[in-house]
Amino acid sequence: MRPSDTAALAPTDPLPDAIAGAVPVPADPVWLQPGAAPVRSRTAAAIVAAAAGVLLLQGLYFHADLLDQRPELRGVYRALCDVVACRRPVYRDVAAIAVDQLVVRTQAPGVLRLDAMLTNRGREAQPLPRVRLQFENLQGVVVAERRFAPGEYLDQPPASALAVGQSLHLVLELVDPGPEAVSYALVPVD
Template identity: 40%
Template sequence: MPRPAFSTPAPVPKSDQPRHWPWVVAAVALTIALVLQLMLADRARLAMDAGWRPRLQVLCDVLGCDLPAWREPSAFRVTAREVRPHPVAPGVLLVTLSFRNDARWPQPWPVMEIALTDLDDEALGLRRFSPSEYLGAPPETALIAPGQSASATLEILDPGKRAVAFTFEFH
Protein backbone atom coordinates (compact mmCIF):
# COMPACT_ATOMS: atom_id res chain seq x y z
CA MET A 1 0.00 0.00 0.00
CA PRO A 2 1.48 3.35 -0.97
CA ARG A 3 2.25 5.88 1.70
CA PRO A 4 0.46 9.14 1.75
CA ALA A 5 2.51 12.05 0.36
CA PHE A 6 2.46 13.96 3.62
CA SER A 7 4.27 11.10 5.51
CA THR A 8 7.24 10.88 3.15
CA PRO A 9 10.06 13.25 4.12
CA ALA A 10 10.88 15.81 1.51
CA PRO A 11 14.32 15.30 -0.03
CA VAL A 12 16.87 17.77 1.24
CA PRO A 13 18.72 19.52 -1.53
CA LYS A 14 22.46 18.62 -1.61
CA SER A 15 23.52 22.16 -0.87
CA ASP A 16 21.54 22.16 2.40
CA GLN A 17 23.01 18.88 3.78
CA PRO A 18 25.32 19.40 6.78
CA ARG A 19 29.03 19.03 6.03
CA HIS A 20 30.76 17.66 9.12
CA TRP A 21 33.87 16.25 7.47
CA PRO A 22 35.85 19.54 7.39
CA TRP A 23 35.38 19.87 11.16
CA VAL A 24 36.44 16.26 11.73
CA VAL A 25 39.57 16.73 9.61
CA ALA A 26 40.39 19.97 11.44
CA ALA A 27 39.91 18.34 14.85
CA VAL A 28 42.16 15.39 13.92
CA ALA A 29 44.85 17.73 12.52
CA LEU A 30 44.78 19.92 15.64
CA THR A 31 45.00 16.84 17.89
CA ILE A 32 48.04 15.56 15.99
CA ALA A 33 49.66 19.01 16.15
CA LEU A 34 49.05 19.17 19.91
CA VAL A 35 50.58 15.71 20.48
CA LEU A 36 53.64 16.67 18.40
CA GLN A 37 54.03 19.94 20.33
CA LEU A 38 53.85 18.10 23.65
CA MET A 39 56.43 15.56 22.48
CA LEU A 40 58.80 18.30 21.31
CA ALA A 41 58.36 20.34 24.47
CA ASP A 42 59.10 17.31 26.66
CA ARG A 43 61.69 15.73 24.36
CA ALA A 44 64.57 15.97 26.85
CA ARG A 45 62.74 13.76 29.35
CA LEU A 46 61.24 11.44 26.73
CA ALA A 47 64.63 11.03 25.02
CA MET A 48 65.98 9.32 28.14
CA ASP A 49 63.45 6.51 27.66
CA ALA A 50 64.71 3.75 25.34
CA GLY A 51 61.20 3.22 23.95
CA TRP A 52 60.62 6.87 23.02
CA ARG A 53 64.08 7.83 21.81
CA PRO A 54 63.91 6.23 18.32
CA ARG A 55 60.54 7.89 17.66
CA LEU A 56 61.81 11.26 18.83
CA GLN A 57 64.97 10.88 16.73
CA VAL A 58 62.84 10.38 13.61
CA LEU A 59 60.66 13.36 14.53
CA CYS A 60 63.69 15.59 15.20
CA ASP A 61 65.33 14.48 11.94
CA VAL A 62 62.21 15.66 10.08
CA LEU A 63 61.71 18.88 12.06
CA GLY A 64 65.39 19.78 12.48
CA CYS A 65 65.46 19.72 16.28
CA ASP A 66 68.10 18.08 18.45
CA LEU A 67 67.98 15.59 21.29
CA PRO A 68 70.15 15.67 24.39
CA ALA A 69 72.87 13.05 24.50
CA TRP A 70 71.83 9.68 25.85
CA ARG A 71 72.92 9.17 29.45
CA GLU A 72 72.91 5.66 30.85
CA PRO A 73 75.80 5.31 33.32
CA SER A 74 74.71 1.77 34.21
CA ALA A 75 75.51 0.70 30.62
CA PHE A 76 79.25 1.14 31.17
CA ARG A 77 80.85 -2.24 31.88
CA VAL A 78 84.28 -2.81 33.38
CA THR A 79 86.02 -5.35 31.15
CA ALA A 80 89.39 -5.47 32.94
CA ARG A 81 90.91 -3.93 36.04
CA GLU A 82 94.13 -4.11 37.97
CA VAL A 83 95.33 -2.38 41.11
CA ARG A 84 99.02 -2.83 41.97
CA PRO A 85 101.86 -0.92 43.60
CA HIS A 86 103.41 1.69 41.35
CA PRO A 87 106.65 0.33 39.88
CA VAL A 88 108.71 3.45 40.58
CA ALA A 89 106.80 5.62 43.08
CA PRO A 90 106.62 4.28 46.65
CA GLY A 91 103.30 4.76 48.48
CA VAL A 92 101.38 5.02 45.21
CA LEU A 93 99.04 2.53 43.56
CA LEU A 94 98.70 2.17 39.80
CA VAL A 95 95.11 1.54 38.75
CA THR A 96 94.42 0.37 35.21
CA LEU A 97 90.90 -0.15 34.00
CA SER A 98 89.20 -0.96 30.70
CA PHE A 99 85.51 -0.33 30.17
CA ARG A 100 82.96 -0.43 27.36
CA ASN A 101 79.79 1.48 26.51
CA ASP A 102 77.07 -1.17 26.22
CA ALA A 103 74.30 1.39 25.63
CA ARG A 104 72.45 1.38 22.31
CA TRP A 105 73.35 5.03 21.63
CA PRO A 106 76.43 7.21 22.00
CA GLN A 107 76.63 8.92 25.37
CA PRO A 108 78.87 11.45 27.08
CA TRP A 109 82.06 10.17 28.65
CA PRO A 110 81.29 9.18 32.23
CA VAL A 111 82.73 10.41 35.48
CA MET A 112 84.57 7.44 37.03
CA GLU A 113 84.29 6.82 40.76
CA ILE A 114 86.81 4.69 42.64
CA ALA A 115 86.07 3.68 46.22
CA LEU A 116 88.44 1.87 48.59
CA THR A 117 87.02 -0.15 51.49
CA ASP A 118 88.39 -2.13 54.40
CA LEU A 119 87.50 -5.61 55.71
CA ASP A 120 84.38 -4.23 57.41
CA ASP A 121 83.26 -2.67 54.10
CA GLU A 122 83.88 0.79 55.56
CA ALA A 123 84.94 3.41 53.06
CA LEU A 124 88.58 4.44 53.32
CA GLY A 125 88.51 6.77 50.38
CA LEU A 126 86.47 7.76 47.40
CA ARG A 127 87.26 9.94 44.43
CA ARG A 128 85.57 10.81 41.19
CA PHE A 129 87.67 11.37 38.09
CA SER A 130 86.66 13.39 35.05
CA PRO A 131 87.26 11.92 31.58
CA SER A 132 90.30 14.14 31.00
CA GLU A 133 91.82 12.88 34.28
CA TYR A 134 91.42 9.16 33.61
CA LEU A 135 92.17 9.39 29.87
CA GLY A 136 95.21 11.61 30.42
CA ALA A 137 93.81 14.28 28.06
CA PRO A 138 90.40 15.57 27.02
CA PRO A 139 88.54 13.00 24.90
CA GLU A 140 88.78 13.48 21.14
CA THR A 141 84.98 13.37 20.86
CA ALA A 142 82.29 14.45 23.32
CA LEU A 143 80.51 11.09 23.06
CA ILE A 144 81.61 7.50 23.47
CA ALA A 145 80.05 5.30 20.78
CA PRO A 146 78.01 2.16 21.46
CA GLY A 147 80.36 -0.80 21.88
CA GLN A 148 83.42 1.48 22.12
CA SER A 149 86.00 0.54 24.73
CA ALA A 150 88.38 2.81 26.60
CA SER A 151 91.30 2.37 28.96
CA ALA A 152 92.14 4.41 32.00
CA THR A 153 95.32 4.61 34.05
CA LEU A 154 95.38 6.39 37.39
CA GLU A 155 97.87 6.90 40.15
CA ILE A 156 96.38 7.07 43.66
CA LEU A 157 97.90 7.22 47.11
CA ASP A 158 98.22 3.81 48.77
CA PRO A 159 95.90 3.69 51.80
CA GLY A 160 97.97 0.87 53.26
CA LYS A 161 97.07 -2.67 54.17
CA ARG A 162 93.64 -1.66 55.47
CA ALA A 163 92.30 -1.30 51.92
CA VAL A 164 91.14 -4.69 50.72
CA ALA A 165 88.53 -3.84 48.08
CA PHE A 166 88.20 -1.38 45.24
CA THR A 167 84.91 -0.60 43.50
CA PHE A 168 84.44 1.23 40.23
CA GLU A 169 81.23 3.07 39.32
CA PHE A 170 80.30 5.42 36.52
CA HIS A 171 78.24 8.59 36.80
Protein backbone atom coordinates in the same frame (compact mmCIF):
# COMPACT_ATOMS: atom_id res chain seq x y z
CA MET B 1 -3.53 12.81 36.57
CA ARG B 2 -6.94 12.09 37.86
CA PRO B 3 -9.24 9.68 35.98
CA SER B 4 -11.59 12.55 35.22
CA ASP B 5 -8.69 14.43 33.48
CA THR B 6 -7.80 11.50 31.24
CA ALA B 7 -11.40 11.08 30.18
CA ALA B 8 -11.41 14.67 29.01
CA LEU B 9 -8.33 14.03 26.81
CA ALA B 10 -9.42 10.77 25.23
CA PRO B 11 -8.40 10.50 21.55
CA THR B 12 -11.94 9.78 20.44
CA ASP B 13 -13.03 13.26 21.36
CA PRO B 14 -12.98 15.65 18.45
CA LEU B 15 -10.52 18.56 18.60
CA PRO B 16 -11.91 21.98 19.15
CA ASP B 17 -12.40 23.89 15.90
CA ALA B 18 -9.79 26.54 16.79
CA ILE B 19 -7.02 23.93 17.21
CA ALA B 20 -8.00 21.63 14.35
CA GLY B 21 -7.60 24.31 11.69
CA ALA B 22 -4.42 25.83 13.12
CA VAL B 23 -1.96 23.02 12.32
CA PRO B 24 -2.36 21.05 9.11
CA VAL B 25 -1.38 17.40 9.51
CA PRO B 26 0.07 15.81 6.33
CA ALA B 27 -1.22 12.41 5.30
CA ASP B 28 2.28 11.06 4.45
CA PRO B 29 5.24 11.26 6.87
CA VAL B 30 7.82 13.93 6.17
CA TRP B 31 11.45 12.71 5.89
CA LEU B 32 14.14 15.08 7.08
CA GLN B 33 17.24 15.34 4.88
CA PRO B 34 20.66 16.02 6.43
CA GLY B 35 21.96 19.39 5.34
CA ALA B 36 25.48 20.77 5.13
CA ALA B 37 27.32 20.91 8.44
CA PRO B 38 27.15 24.30 10.02
CA VAL B 39 30.29 26.40 9.78
CA ARG B 40 30.56 26.45 13.57
CA SER B 41 31.11 22.70 13.84
CA ARG B 42 33.82 22.74 11.14
CA THR B 43 35.62 25.57 12.91
CA ALA B 44 35.38 23.78 16.25
CA ALA B 45 36.72 20.56 14.70
CA ALA B 46 39.65 22.47 13.18
CA ILE B 47 40.45 24.10 16.53
CA VAL B 48 40.34 20.75 18.35
CA ALA B 49 42.58 19.14 15.70
CA ALA B 50 45.08 22.02 15.90
CA ALA B 51 45.14 21.85 19.71
CA ALA B 52 45.72 18.09 19.60
CA GLY B 53 48.58 18.62 17.14
CA VAL B 54 50.18 21.25 19.37
CA LEU B 55 49.91 18.95 22.41
CA LEU B 56 51.50 16.11 20.45
CA LEU B 57 54.40 18.31 19.34
CA GLN B 58 54.92 19.54 22.92
CA GLY B 59 55.03 15.96 24.14
CA LEU B 60 57.62 15.08 21.50
CA TYR B 61 59.71 18.13 22.40
CA PHE B 62 59.60 17.90 26.19
CA HIS B 63 60.01 14.11 26.37
CA ALA B 64 62.74 13.87 23.74
CA ASP B 65 65.15 12.08 26.06
CA LEU B 66 62.63 9.35 26.88
CA LEU B 67 61.49 8.83 23.30
CA ASP B 68 65.04 8.64 21.98
CA GLN B 69 65.95 5.92 24.49
CA ARG B 70 63.20 3.55 23.27
CA PRO B 71 64.46 1.45 20.34
CA GLU B 72 61.00 1.03 18.79
CA LEU B 73 60.43 4.81 18.68
CA ARG B 74 63.96 6.04 17.98
CA GLY B 75 63.82 5.85 14.17
CA VAL B 76 60.47 7.63 13.91
CA TYR B 77 61.50 10.25 16.44
CA ARG B 78 64.79 10.99 14.70
CA ALA B 79 63.08 11.25 11.32
CA LEU B 80 60.64 13.78 12.81
CA CYS B 81 63.51 15.71 14.36
CA ASP B 82 65.27 15.93 11.01
CA VAL B 83 62.13 17.43 9.46
CA VAL B 84 61.27 19.80 12.31
CA ALA B 85 64.91 20.56 13.26
CA CYS B 86 64.50 19.72 16.94
CA ARG B 87 67.37 18.87 19.25
CA ARG B 88 68.08 15.21 19.86
CA PRO B 89 69.38 14.27 23.29
CA VAL B 90 72.75 12.61 23.68
CA TYR B 91 72.45 8.85 24.18
CA ARG B 92 73.56 7.86 27.69
CA ASP B 93 73.38 4.43 29.26
CA VAL B 94 75.97 4.18 32.03
CA ALA B 95 74.82 0.65 32.80
CA ALA B 96 76.17 -0.31 29.37
CA ILE B 97 79.68 0.98 30.20
CA ALA B 98 81.60 -1.98 31.56
CA VAL B 99 84.71 -1.74 33.73
CA ASP B 100 87.10 -4.58 32.89
CA GLN B 101 90.62 -5.52 33.95
CA LEU B 102 90.53 -3.31 37.05
CA VAL B 103 93.87 -3.49 38.83
CA VAL B 104 95.20 -1.33 41.68
CA ARG B 105 98.84 -1.74 42.66
CA THR B 106 101.44 0.14 44.67
CA GLN B 107 103.58 2.35 42.46
CA ALA B 108 105.67 4.03 45.16
CA PRO B 109 105.35 4.40 48.94
CA GLY B 110 101.99 6.09 49.57
CA VAL B 111 101.04 6.07 45.85
CA LEU B 112 98.70 3.67 44.05
CA ARG B 113 98.26 3.19 40.31
CA LEU B 114 94.85 2.16 38.99
CA ASP B 115 94.49 0.61 35.53
CA ALA B 116 91.14 -0.35 34.01
CA MET B 117 89.38 -0.71 30.68
CA LEU B 118 86.08 1.06 30.00
CA THR B 119 84.05 -0.67 27.27
CA ASN B 120 80.85 0.62 25.69
CA ARG B 121 78.47 -2.33 25.47
CA GLY B 122 75.51 -0.10 24.64
CA ARG B 123 73.61 0.03 21.38
CA GLU B 124 75.01 3.44 20.34
CA ALA B 125 78.08 5.59 20.78
CA GLN B 126 77.97 7.62 23.97
CA PRO B 127 80.05 10.22 25.78
CA LEU B 128 82.57 9.12 28.35
CA PRO B 129 81.07 8.88 31.84
CA ARG B 130 82.32 10.18 35.12
CA VAL B 131 83.52 7.31 37.30
CA ARG B 132 83.39 6.76 41.06
CA LEU B 133 86.29 5.03 42.80
CA GLN B 134 85.71 3.83 46.33
CA PHE B 135 87.77 1.89 48.85
CA GLU B 136 86.12 -0.12 51.64
CA ASN B 137 87.31 -1.73 54.88
CA LEU B 138 86.64 -5.33 56.00
CA GLN B 139 83.18 -4.36 57.30
CA GLY B 140 82.15 -2.91 53.91
CA VAL B 141 82.30 0.69 55.12
CA VAL B 142 83.59 3.20 52.57
CA VAL B 143 86.87 4.69 53.83
CA ALA B 144 87.75 6.71 50.71
CA GLU B 145 85.77 7.80 47.66
CA ARG B 146 86.18 10.16 44.73
CA ARG B 147 84.53 10.88 41.39
CA PHE B 148 86.61 11.52 38.30
CA ALA B 149 85.61 13.38 35.14
CA PRO B 150 86.91 12.10 31.77
CA GLY B 151 89.49 14.88 31.66
CA GLU B 152 90.95 13.59 34.95
CA TYR B 153 91.30 9.94 33.97
CA LEU B 154 92.46 10.42 30.37
CA ASP B 155 95.50 12.23 29.05
CA GLN B 156 93.52 13.37 26.01
CA PRO B 157 89.81 12.68 25.78
CA PRO B 158 88.75 11.20 22.45
CA ALA B 159 87.38 13.68 19.91
CA SER B 160 84.07 11.83 19.71
CA ALA B 161 82.00 9.61 21.93
CA LEU B 162 82.95 6.08 22.92
CA ALA B 163 81.79 3.93 19.99
CA VAL B 164 79.85 0.69 20.41
CA GLY B 165 82.28 -2.05 21.44
CA GLN B 166 85.16 0.40 21.83
CA SER B 167 87.41 0.05 24.88
CA LEU B 168 89.43 2.78 26.51
CA HIS B 169 92.38 2.37 28.88
CA LEU B 170 91.96 4.35 32.09
CA VAL B 171 94.95 5.21 34.30
CA LEU B 172 94.88 7.00 37.66
CA GLU B 173 97.61 7.74 40.19
CA LEU B 174 96.19 7.95 43.70
CA VAL B 175 97.23 8.63 47.24
CA ASP B 176 97.08 5.35 49.20
CA PRO B 177 94.02 5.50 51.51
CA GLY B 178 95.82 3.37 54.12
CA PRO B 179 95.90 -0.23 55.32
CA GLU B 180 92.21 -0.29 56.32
CA ALA B 181 91.20 -0.02 52.63
CA VAL B 182 91.11 -3.68 51.62
CA SER B 183 88.71 -3.65 48.65
CA TYR B 184 87.94 -1.24 45.85
CA ALA B 185 85.41 -0.64 43.10
CA LEU B 186 85.26 1.59 40.04
CA VAL B 187 81.76 2.38 38.79
CA PRO B 188 80.56 4.61 35.91
CA VAL B 189 78.08 7.10 37.36
CA ASP B 190 76.95 9.54 34.63
